[in-house]
Structure formats: C-alpha cells, structure tokens
Amino acid sequence: MTMRHTISVLLENEAGALSRVAGLFSARGYNIESLTVAPTEDPTVSRMTLVTRGSEEVVEQITKQLNKLIDVIRLVDLSPNAHIERELILVKLRRADEDAKPLPLEDFNAHVLDDTEDTIVVEMIGGTSRVDEFLAAIDPERIIEVIRSGVLGILRGHRALQA
Amino acid sequence: MGERLRGAEIFCRALADEGVEHIFGYPGGAVLHIYDELFKQNTIKHVLVRHEQAAAHAADGYARATGRPGVVLVTSGPGVTNAITGIATAYMDSIPMVVFTGQVPTQLIGNDAFQEVDCVGITRSCVKHNFLVSRVEDLALTIKRAFYVATTGRPGPVVVDIPKDVQAAVAEYDYPRTIEMRSYRPTTQGHPGQVRRAARLIQSAQQPMIYTGGGVILGDAAEQLTEFTRLLGFPITNTLMGLGGYPGSDPQFVGMLGMHGTYEANMAMHHCDVLIAVGARFDDRVTADLSKFCPDAKIIHIDIDPSSIAKNVPVDVPIVGSVREVLTDLIEVLRRADQKPMPRDHAWWQRIQQWRAIDCLAFDRKSDLIKPQAVIEALHEVTGGSAYVTSDVGQHQMWAAQFYKFDRPRRWINSGGLGTMGFGLPAAIGVQVALPRETVVCVSGEASLVMCIQELSTCLQFGLPIKIVLLNNRYMGMVRQWQELFYDKRYSHSYMDSLPDFVKLVESFGHVGIRIERPGDVRGALEQAFALTDRLVLLDFVTDRTENVYPMVAAGKGHHEMKLSPLQTAPAPRELA
Numbered sequence: 001m002t003m004r005h006t007i008s009v010l011l012e013n014e015a016g017a018l019s020r021v022a023g024l025f026s027a028r029g030y031n032i033e034s035l036t037v038a039p040t041e042d043p044t045v046s047r048m049t050l051v052t053r054g055s056e057e058v059v060e061q062i063t064k065q066l067n068k069l070i071d072v073i074r075l076v077d078l079s080p081n082a083h084i085e086r087e088l089i090l091v092k093l094r095r096a097d098e099d100a101k102p103l104p105l106e107d108f109n110a111h112v113l114d115d116t117e118d119t120i121v122v123e124m125i126g127g128t129s130r131v132d133e134f135l136a137a138i139d140p141e142r143i144i145e146v147i148r149s150g151v152l153g154i155l156r157g158h159r160a161l162q163a
Numbered sequence: 164m165g166e167r168l169r170g171a172e173i174f175c176r177a178l179a180d181e182g183v184e185h186i187f188g189y190p191g192g193a194v195l196h197i198y199d200e201l202f203k204q205n206t207i208k209h210v211l212v213r214h215e216q217a218a219a220h221a222a223d224g225y226a227r228a229t230g231r232p233g234v235v236l237v238t239s240g241p242g243v244t245n246a247i248t249g250i251a252t253a254y255m256d257s258i259p260m261v262v263f264t265g266q267v268p269t270q271l272i273g274n275d276a277f278q279e280v281d282c283v284g285i286t287r288s289c290v291k292h293n294f295l296v297s298r299v300e301d302l303a304l305t306i307k308r309a310f311y312v313a314t315t316g317r318p319g320p321v322v323v324d325i326p327k328d329v330q331a332a333v334a335e336y337d338y339p340r341t342i343e344m345r346s347y348r349p350t351t352q353g354h355p356g357q358v359r360r361a362a363r364l365i366q367s368a369q370q371p372m373i374y375t376g377g378g379v380i381l382g383d384a385a386e387q388l389t390e391f392t393r394l395l396g397f398p399i400t401n402t403l404m405g406l407g408g409y410p411g412s413d414p415q416f417v418g419m420l421g422m423h424g425t426y427e428a429n430m431a432m433h434h435c436d437v438l439i440a441v442g443a444r445f446d447d448r449v450t451a452d453l454s455k456f457c458p459d460a461k462i463i464h465i466d467i468d469p470s471s472i473a474k475n476v477p478v479d480v481p482i483v484g485s486v487r488e489v490l491t492d493l494i495e496v497l498r499r500a501d502q503k504p505m506p507r508d509h510a511w512w513q514r515i516q517q518w519r520a521i522d523c524l525a526f527d528r529k530s531d532l533i534k535p536q537a538v539i540e541a542l543h544e545v546t547g548g549s550a551y552v553t554s555d556v557g558q559h560q561m562w563a564a565q566f567y568k569f570d571r572p573r574r575w576i577n578s579g580g581l582g583t584m585g586f587g588l589p590a591a592i593g594v595q596v597a598l599p600r601e602t603v604v605c606v607s608g609e610a611s612l613v614m615c616i617q618e619l620s621t622c623l624q625f626g627l628p629i630k631i632v633l634l635n636n637r638y639m640g641m642v643r644q645w646q647e648l649f650y651d652k653r654y655s656h657s658y659m660d661s662l663p664d665f666v667k668l669v670e671s672f673g674h675v676g677i678r679i680e681r682p683g684d685v686r687g688a689l690e691q692a693f694a695l696t697d698r699l700v701l702l703d704f705v706t707d708r709t710e711n712v713y714p715m716v717a718a719g720k721g722h723h724e725m726k727l728s729p730l731q732t733a734p735a736p737r738e739l740a
Contacts, residue, residue, distance in 0.1 A: 023287055027288050060473065061474060064469050072346055
C-alpha cells in the first residue's frame with residue numbers, strides 16, 4: 001500500500017549534496033512530493049525534509065539509499081513517529097469586489113503581508129491538509145500566484161535528529 | 164608544520180604516502196602540472212594507455228586482482244567522458260578505484276571553457292562519491308578521503324576533480340594517517356542476535372543452499388567461506404562475480420547459477436528450503452523471474468551494504484556486516500553447537516546428483532569445427548587452472564565462467580554488472596602490471612576485442628606478455644544467439660563483416676599472432692603461446708559460428724524452467740523436479 005512519508009535528513013552542507021539527493025530520486029524512480037533544505041544552527045550541516053510516496057518496501061529502500069549517500073549524516077522517517085509538520089503558503093490575490101465573500105483570515109490565522117490598490121499577498125502556516133483547506137476556501141478566480149514552502153517536520157517530545 | 168608545496172607536488176606526495184605504486188593515465192592540458200611532477204619522481208609508476216576508457220579498465224583489473232585500489236589520472240573534458248564507461252563498470256561491480264581528473268581553472272568553471280565538462284555532475288550517478296577540490300588547502304585531505312571511501316564498506320570508484328589553478332597553488336602539506344567521517348561509518352560487525360538466528364535457521368535446514376557473490380571476493384573472505392561450507396557440507400553455488408570464492412573443482416560446488424548457470428545449481432536454488440546468500444545482490448541475471456524465485460526458501464542474507472538487502476527479494480534473516488567477520492562469527496556459533504557436515508548420502512545430495520547427472524554443460528566433442536568450450540577446457544589444463552583470466556562480454560565470457568574451474572579468488576576478472584565489451588584487454592593490462600610474474604589471459608570475442616584494440620600498443624610499451632584467447636566466431640555471438648532463439652533467426656546487424664586479419668593486426672603492433680582452425684591444433688597452439696613467456700600472443704581460434712551457450716534461463720522463466728542444449732536427451736526437467 002502506498003503511503004505518504006516525511007523523511008528528515010541531516011547532510012553535510014557541501015556543494016552538490018542536494019543534487020546527489022535529487023539525482024538519487026530521479027535515477028531510481030522514486031517520487032518527491034516536496035523537498036526543502038537549509039543550513040542548521042551548525043553551518044556545516046544542512047537539514048532537508050522530503051515528502052515522498054511509496055509502499056513500505058519502497059520507503060525502506062529510499063531511506064537505505066539516502067543513508068548510503070556519503071554526504072548524509074543521519075535521517076529519520078518521521079511518519080511512524082509522533083511529529084509536527086508545517087508548511088508556509090504565500091498567495092497573491094486580486095482585490096475582491098465589494099460584494100465578494102471575505103477571506104477567512106482569522107479562521108486560518110493568516111496575515112496580509114502586502115496590500116496594494118490591485119492586489120494583496122496573504123501568508124498562512126499550517127499542516128499540509130490545513131494549507132489545502134485554506135487554499136480551497138479562496139475563490140480561485142482571485143488567485144494570481146501560489147507559493148508553498150514544502151513541508152518542514154520535527155519529532156515531538158525529547159527525541160531529536162542531531163548530527 | 165608541514166612543508167609548503169604546490170598542488171601538483173601535494174598530489175604526488177599524497178599518492179606516495181597512500182602507498183600507490185602504479186597509476187593508469189593519459190595526459191592533457193588540465194593535468195599538465197601533475198604530469199610535470201610525475202616526470203620528476205620515481206616512486207609512482209605511470210602506465211600510459213591509448214584511450215582513457217582503458218585507463219579506468221586497467222586500474223579496475225589491477226584492483227580486482229590485488230584488492231588494492233586502482234588509480235586513474237586523466238585530463239578534463241574528453242578525458243573524463245572517455246573514462247566514464249570504465250568508471251561505471253567499476254561502480255556496478257563495486258571495485259575500489261580513485262579517479263583523478265583535471266579540471267579547467269576555477270575562475271573558468273561554468274564558462275564553457277575549452278575541454279570543460281561538469282565532471283562532478285556527469286560522474287555523479289556512476290561513482291560511490293566524488294569531490295571537486297576548490298582550494299589547494301583541501302587537496303591532501305580530499306585525497307585521503309577519496310581512498311578511504313573507495314576502499315571501505317562496499318567499495319567503489321571515487322572521482323577527485325582538481326582544477327588546474329589548484330594544482331599550481333601552494334599549501335602546507337600534511338597527509339593525515341587516519342580519517343573519520345561523521346557521515347560515513349560502514350558497519351562491519353554483524354549483529355550477534357542475527358548471527359544466532361541465522362545459525363538456528365541453518366540447523367533446521369533439510370534442503371539448504373549457499374549462494375555467494377562478488378562480496379566474498381571483494382571482502383577477502385574466500386577462506387572463511389570455504390571453512391563455513393565444508394563445516395556444513397551444503398551445496399554451494401557462485402554468481403558470475405563470485406567465481407573463485409569457493410574452489411570450482413570441489414564436489415560441493417554445483418557450478419555457477421543464473422541465466423547460464425548449471426542445471427543443478429538452478430534446480431537446487433528452486434527447491435531449497437534455506438538459502439544462505441553471502442555478498443550477493445540478487446541481480447536479475449541471477450534470480451531469473453522474481454515471482455518464481457526460491458519459492459520455498461527462508462533466506463539469510465549477509466551483506467555489507469544495507470541497501471542490497473531486501474532490495475529485490477524479501478529476506479528472513481538480514482545481517483549487515485563484512486562477509487568475512489560475519490562468516491567467522493557464524494562458524495564459531497556453529498562449532499559451539501557441534502555442527503556436523505551434511506552427509507553425502509543425504510536425500511538432498513542424492514537429488515542434486517540426479518540433476519548433475521544430466522551433464523548440462525555437455526558439448527559435441529567430435530565436431531570438425533573448433534568448439535569454444537573445448538578451447539576453454541584446454542586453456543584450463545594448459546595453465547593448470549592458476550591463470551588470471553580476464554574476459555570481455557558475451558558468449559566467450561559465459562564459456563570461460565562455465566569451463567574454467569576457478570579454485571582461487573581474484574583469478575576471474577570480468578565486467579559482470581555493466582557488461583562492458585572492451586573490458587578484457589585493458590583489464591588484463593592492469594592485472595599484468597600488478598602481477599608481472601603471473602600468467603594473465605584475456606578471453607575475448609572478435610566483437611569485444613576490437614572495442615579497445617588500441618591497447619595492444621600499451622602492452623608493447625610496457626612489455627606485458629598477456630595471452631589473448633580469441634574465440635572468433637565472426638558474430639556478436641550472444642546477440643546472434645538471442646536472435647536465433649527469440650527473433651526467428653533474423654540476424655539483425657550481429658554479423659561481423661570486414662573483420663581484420665587478427666594475426667597480421669597483432670603482428671603490426673609488435674606482438675605474436677597464431678591462427679588455429681582445426682580442433683586437433685588447439686592444445687598445441689596454447690602450449691606454444693604459453694611457452695613464449697615474454698611475449699604477448701594472440702591466439703585466433705576460428706570457432707564454430709553457430710555454437711550457443713547452454714543451459715539457459717530465458718526471460719520470464721524460473722530457475723526450474725531451464726532450456727537445455729539440444730544434445731541433452733536426459734529426462735525432462737519436470738520428471739526430476
């Protein structure tokens with residue numbers, strides 16, 4: 001059965017590390033739903049969160065193949081563990097007519113970051129499904145562009161992924 | 164405080180400190196600084212090939228024969244791209260190799276400079292790891308890391324790309340004796356609990372089978388494997404890459420398995436109840452149709468690479484570790500449990516003997532034409548089974564694997580994973596350079612041999628007395644065989660028209676050539692060739708054009724559905740199954 005898995009990876013912050021991961025996924029035919037990467041508090045280490053889909057066997061192979069990359073220090077498949085996922089979305093919208101339905105900003109704890117004569121930019125943070133709901137609540141006619149950050153994930157409780 | 168040296172000097176010093184004796188290479192613009200330093204020193208011997216692909220194959224053969232990493236030096240751009248086939252060949256067979264490539268100066272990288280390719284990008288998918296050295300201060304440490312990564316864990320090729328300005332820049336030289344990498348710590352010791360579980364499963368087996376691969380050779384575990392196998396008295400089969408891991412002439416050895424494995428090996432695989440896989444990766448040429456693979460077996464899998472385990476086939480007892488360590492532990496546990504070998508009159512052995520009696524490798528010994536199998540048999544006799552045999556890819560490779568009974572590891576050197584035609588001759592160069600006093604034979608076909616034929620020139624320059632056994636059937640034999648069997652004999656472009664006169668060709672390169680056209684002359688010609696201990700001799704055996712490799716598991720079939728040679732009139736497989 002195909003399941004969605006969120007995998008958190010610590011890797012050496014070196015040129016080419018990202019392309020090794022991306023290359024692995026394309027070479028072995030694994031899919032990537034989202035991928036984010038940035039340096040951690042230790043500038044020699046990057047942290048990557050990637051979301052993929054696959055059967056248990058495929059996801060096991062994905063984690064093994066990732067571990068096999070020389071730049072990968074440590075990883076954890078967050079999905080079987082208690083964890084938090086967050087995604088940031090930015091949406092640029094056309095200004096609404098007077099009689100249009102108001103944006104559900106408060107319900108989703110969303111904020112307006114830019115407000116011009118013609119357009120507004122709204123920011124919202126939440127789990128992937130909550131972000132989907134927010135997006136669904138906006139009149140598609142009004143949407144000019146949508147940017148999602150991809151998922152960030154972290155384990156709950158005292159467990160941590162550290163170099 | 165170390166000495167202050169230029170990058171090119173650091174390169175030579177680091178290689179010497181790493182214990183490198185030979186490198187295989189070809190100069191060019193982006194490596195001229197390094198070549199200039201090589202000229203000034205005597206520690207490292209450079210073998211000049213005639214094409215960069217051959218440099219990688221030669222270093223590969225060197226590594227396979229000795230266990231030491233092969234070292235390659237090529238220039239940027241076409242130097243890199245020419246070497247790719249050789250690097251990919253080594254990668255697929257997990258061969259320890261370090262490839263140094265020149266690169267255009269750092270300020271030109273990304274500028275489409277003359278002879279520039281994105282070396283790190285273009286090699287990424289066929290190396291264990293690669294580095295671009297952007298600062299001369301990092302050069303020595305990077306070289307240390309490259310050798311460490313290439314030779315530990317599951318070995319593989321590592322590329323180090325060195326821009327020309329880095330070769331000229333100056334830094335303090337300090338070569339680290341040891342190294343640790345937080346992101347790379349291969350497991351060598353097997354989990355003791357898993358070892359005990361494996362031992363219990365082994366003790367419960369009624370129809371066991373040991374299946375071993377290249378990991379036994381690479382991990383220098385042939386001795387442990389032999390002890391383990393004799394202690395158990397179980398039948399053992401080797402993959403193409405694993406030949407020589409267990410003595411090929413021993414009665415417990417049931418031959419190679421897989422597509423052109425023996426009938427008895429494949430039948431025993433199909434019917435076994437416990438399969439002990441050691442340093443093998445369940446490759447598609449070995450397993451045949453996965454849905455029919457070992458239907459009744461519990462599987463123990465010992466491998467140093469966790470990603471090899473349960474990749475193609477679910478495994479009951481996985482053990483991650485070096486095969487040498489794990490086998491040593493298993494032997495100890497089994498000895499403590501007072502393990503006795505399976506007796507040869509056991510029902511399982513009797514069944515195997517019935518399969519064996521079919522004599523699946525039989526061929527027509529009365530033919531007026533030279534049978535390729537007979538040449539390999541004679542080669543085995545004349546060399547006393549102790550030669551280092553390289554091969555190219557195709558029918559001749561399978562016949563060499565089937566008929567040259569390898570009793571020792573590292574003697575059988577072929578491109579198993581990538582299946583690279585053109586591998587055999589340059590690989591033999593590497594072997595002969597490493598082992599100048601050993602007998603080195605390249606078994607080839609006329610289609611493969613011409614793919615790297617320019618290396619005959621290298622052989623002359625370095626006085627390498629390789630013996631080339633050319634099984635010349637004037638066809639791309641394996642392609643022709645598949646076209647005969649699966650494409651209604653439409654021999655599309657598998658005919659080798661306009662072949663050279665190989666005897667004249669090899670003579671023009673300064674070597675000795677002998678053409679053999681009659682079966683009665685095979686042995687004498689071999690003896691004559693091996694008597695010329697200081698010359699390269701090419702033996703052009705004009706063989707039966709239509710001979711096929713049997714037995715064979717066709718695509719989509721299981722191990723128990725082998726196609727036997729038309730010569731076999733023995734009971735149909737099903738009757739014995």
